[in-house]
Amino acid sequence: MNAVTARTPTVTSRLPQVGTTIFTVMSALATQHGAVNLGQGFPDFDCDPKLLDAVNQAMRSGLNQYPPMAGVPVLREAIARKIERLYGRTYDAGDEITITAGATQAILTAILALVHPGDEVIVLEPCYDSYVPNIELAGGRVVRVALTAGTLRPDFEAIAAALTPRTRAIVVNTPHNPSATIWRRDDLDRLAQLLRPTDVLLIADEVYEHMVYDGEPHASVSRHPVLAERAFVVSSFGKTYHVTGWKVGYVAAPAPLMAEFRKVHQYNVFSVNTPMQAGLADFMRDPAPWRDLPAFYQRKRDLFREGLAKTRFSLLPADGTYFQCVRYDGISDLSESAFAQWLTREVKVAAIPVSAFYSRPTESGIVRFCFAKKDETLAEALDRLAKV
Numbered sequence: 001m002n003a004v005t006a007r008t009p010t011v012t013s014r015l016p017q018v019g020t021t022i023f024t025v026m027s028a029l030a031t032q033h034g035a036v037n038l039g040q041g042f043p044d045f046d047c048d049p050k051l052l053d054a055v056n057q058a059m060r061s062g063l064n065q066y067p068p069m070a071g072v073p074v075l076r077e078a079i080a081r082k083i084e085r086l087y088g089r090t091y092d093a094g095d096e097i098t099i100t101a102g103a104t105q106a107i108l109t110a111i112l113a114l115v116h117p118g119d120e121v122i123v124l125e126p127c128y129d130s131y132v133p134n135i136e137l138a139g140g141r142v143v144r145v146a147l148t149a150g151t152l153r154p155d156f157e158a159i160a161a162a163l164t165p166r167t168r169a170i171v172v173n174t175p176h177n178p179s180a181t182i183w184r185r186d187d188l189d190r191l192a193q194l195l196r197p198t199d200v201l202l203i204a205d206e207v208y209e210h211m212v213y214d215g216e217p218h219a220s221v222s223r224h225p226v227l228a229e230r231a232f233v234v235s236s237f238g239k240t241y242h243v244t245g246w247k248v249g250y251v252a253a254p255a256p257l258m259a260e261f262r263k264v265h266q267y268n269v270f271s272v273n274t275p276m277q278a279g280l281a282d283f284m285r286d287p288a289p290w291r292d293l294p295a296f297y298q299r300k301r302d303l304f305r306e307g308l309a310k311t312r313f314s315l316l317p318a319d320g321t322y323f324q325c326v327r328y329d330g331i332s333d334l335s336e337s338a339f340a341q342w343l344t345r346e347v348k349v350a351a352i353p354v355s356a357f358y359s360r361p362t363e364s365g366i367v368r369f370c371f372a373k374k375d376e377t378l379a380e381a382l383d384r385l386a387k388v
């Protein structure tokens with residue numbers, strides 16, 4: 001009898017360019033070298049115990065089975081009320097808000113729902129690392145528009161030049177990861193001017209909506225009547241309530257767009273876990289946690305910036321998010337990735353090279369630190385960075 005040989009067939013990769021992300025690499029290196037991890041963007045402090053109690057209560061009261069596909073109704077209603085209060089637009093909780101497994105799934109699902117093979121989608125680089133592979137998975141063509149060198153602000157002339165009859169969508173992120181810049185009302189107006197004569201849709205990644213500093217308002221796309229009519233506006237409870245590991249987010253969009261989104265959502269995750277949603281809805285009755293968030297993080301930003309000002313790094317502005325970018329040209333001429341690895345190994349502080357946010361090799365001599373950390377963690381990191 002012939003021996004049957006077992007063989008795993010080879011797969012032609014849908015994403016041949018994708019390897020292990022730099023976030024995983026840097027976090028592993030940080031652990032290996034006992035470095036203070038200011039790399040990956042997550043808090044090293046816990047969430048409000050009231051939120052844990054609310055989720056616990058939901059589980060114990062039997063809310064453990066599938067919720068409706070679009071999300072637990074009380075949570076969608078709480079989100080609709082919050083958006084109306086903050087940004088003045090009324091989304092229908094029934095047809096225009098969907099709860100997702102984090103902002104990451106919201107963005108992928110929106111792209112899969114909109115983009116047909118060959119459609120062009122504009123991203124403004126540097127950008128969050130999931131956008132480009134998401135567009136590629138949908139069979140779309142990625143059109144990269146660089147943010148203005150130096151300031152990392154949007155370049156509207158370059159965006160205008162990138163628009164073609166094949167453009168299906170543009171992805172915009174404010175407050176912006178990694179640059180910590182924010183869009184203002186004028187920026188939204190300029191984008192609206194460009195998009196108004198077209199059918200181009202907008203995906204607005206606003207996961208850091210409550211991390212805008214120095215008294216500035218968050219310029220939400222949902223506040224902008226022209227843009228909101230064509231936009232998926234995405235946010236994340238992970239960022240707002242210090243629970244990145246829960247992976248619960250949401251998307252708001254006009255009903256016809258949301259109907260297409262839900263067709264993909266229902267065969268993608270179908271629904272997101274029930275007790276987290278019920279607990280979040282209960283916790284959202286108190287506006288204080290998100291209302292106080294800008295002050296909470298601004299204090300950390302200021303503490304971190306004051307410390308960094310005494311080092312050899314040069315600070316870039318940090319108007320939003322919980323990230324601080326620095327130039328290191330006074331210290332080293334290594335590439336960003338090599339410098340971040342050296343800093344982790346030798347100085348024992350992990351950072352992320354900004355080159356990780358470009359899909360093609362791009363060097364600007366900038367690394368990104370995350371300051372969503374306990375004061376003592378930041379103090380320890382600053383002590384070490386002062387010795388560089």
Ligand SMILES: Cc1ncc(COP(=O)(O)O)c(C=O)c1O
Pocket residue numbers: 041101102103104105128173177205207235236237238239244247248249
């Ligand atoms: C700009 C941006 N968008 C989306 C996400 C993902 O959010 P979530 O954890 O809710 O999937 C992140 C997380 O770091 C982010 O920085």
